[in-house]
Amino acid sequence: MAGVDIRNLRKQFGDLCAVDGVNLSIREGEFLVLLGPSGCGKTTLLRMIAGLERPTGGEIHIAGERVDGDVPPRARGIAMVFQSYALYPHRTVFQNIAFPLEASRLPRTQIAEKVQRAADMFGISRYLDRYPRQLSGGERQRVALCRALVRDPKVFLLDEPLANLDAKLRNTARDELKRFQRQIRTTTVLVTHDQVEAMGLGDRIAIMDRGKVRQVGTPEEVYEDPVDTFVATFVGQPPMNLLDLGDPALPPRTLLGFRPEHFLPRSVFQPDEDVRAFRFSVRRVEYLGSDRYVYGSISDGAATDTTVIAKLPATIALAIPEGEQQEFAVPRRALRYFDAATGSSRKI
């Protein structure tokens, strides 16, 4: 089995603990996304799997073999795509893709054959004689993927491979990446700080913060049932609303959480639907085409001045006047609860 097992992995840079006791099991053939804000340790974790960084403690097993000590990157059966793609500028596309094969001392005829096959798969056969600087961003990315895949790695590591593409290209590139991975079924670990990318690509997502993995789960799991307030606010755009209403029906110091898209005018719901209603003072309405974001605060119960955001799809055409109080509601099934002190989720 060509999965990756990470046990209590740590990495210390001086006083800074970049990766702090991570346990993670990546299944064979799985597309796992490491998601987190910059500086959360996700890239360090990836670099330790690759062998570019030496762990301070803990274990890494790739395909059942322990690799964290002295096993160099080339012996780990991994391939990596860097954020900048790191193509060799003085080598043609062909020579770039052939480089890992040359390094493993494959005969010339086999190299040519493998490069050609890989290039066909990525649709870059036409560019084999060109230099990287003569290619567009999307083409460079494909060359980088091609170079990584040409020697059939057991694990495929990607460090923010879409970050350098412009927004228009990113959607197509994401789709391509996902299709390639489905096709080749190689275990893949991708690092990103973009939660949309993570949701779209990952079979599972591991969310990291300050060196620790907070939650691992399918996109639905981490979105629907975040384990703590960090995950709740990091995944989803706009983030989940978190309120301390001091509700006597709830245990003390409990935060109430709900997604902006569940926070809608009361009139949208059926009268008999099980909802929690709020008085919502609307401060400002942002028109974004497909959605409207409504900013305001809750003004009943123990009123707070915490900003609450409602996300209304364009299908709700109700007029929402600014500066007025409205009756808004959240379906009870969409309510989440968190411990105000620890941030971890609470079942109620």
Place this chain on the structure above:
Amino acid sequence: MMERRTFADREEVLGAVMLAPALAYVIVLVGVPFVLAIVLSFSNATAGSLSFGWAGLGNYAAILGDPIFLRALRNSAVVTVGTQLLVVILATAAAQVFRATFRGKRFARFVLLLPWAVPVSLAAIAWTWIFDSTFSVINWTLKASGLLHGWLYWLGDPGLALTAIIIVQAWRIFPFATVIVLAGLASIPQEIVEAAVVDGAGFWRRLFQVELPLLLPVVAVAVLFGVVYTATDLGVVYILTGGGPANTTHVLPTLAFQRGILGADLGQGAAIAVFLLPFLIVVAVAMLRLARRAEVGGAAR
């Protein structure tokens, strides 16, 4: 009232005025002496008189038939090429060392740059002692470590003297070359080197297939500067050997100086100096092409 256009607003005039000093410098201190040297090389001018007559190709005929000149021409080539080879190897190796972090790196870098800051003449005098026939510390060290039986007369043997000249020239240029190569290494993106590591390339493959090719343009610049430094240098050879023993270690500048100034035969001195031209033209053309390629490469990004 509208403000008047000032001098600084008149770009066509301002441009000309600001260019003038540079132009004057090039014309008066480079152009005129250059033309003068070529004119003198066809004359029978001497240092003693202000008038001179036309000598045609006489000076050239004389020096081309002169074994000392031919030897100097060969020495110039050997010293220039030999020095650059030594410098490239040393500078690349030193740059690899200085890229690492170690205790005392700042001090080491300071020491590395010293040869560059020392005046040529002072350094050359110090080197004459290092190569001295009686007190040579090199001989002493070699003998003490048992590597040498007998004695090396560094500046007394033509082959050894030329080697000594190459060593001193390399010693003088290598700090500058190291700095250039270090800058070149720093400009190689870390991710490219790491990609090579992940792609399975070992140290030598990384060095020869990734780092050196990427360094090539930078190393070329260092070499071209080095060629200019060594080919035109008078001081080191003049002080170290004075062209001796028996005129075997002359290079073009020292021979031109000896014939033209010390020997007062300006015409022949100029003719010898003109033979530096091919060296320098090659360098100038190479530099311009390199600069152009850098520009084109930049535009293609």
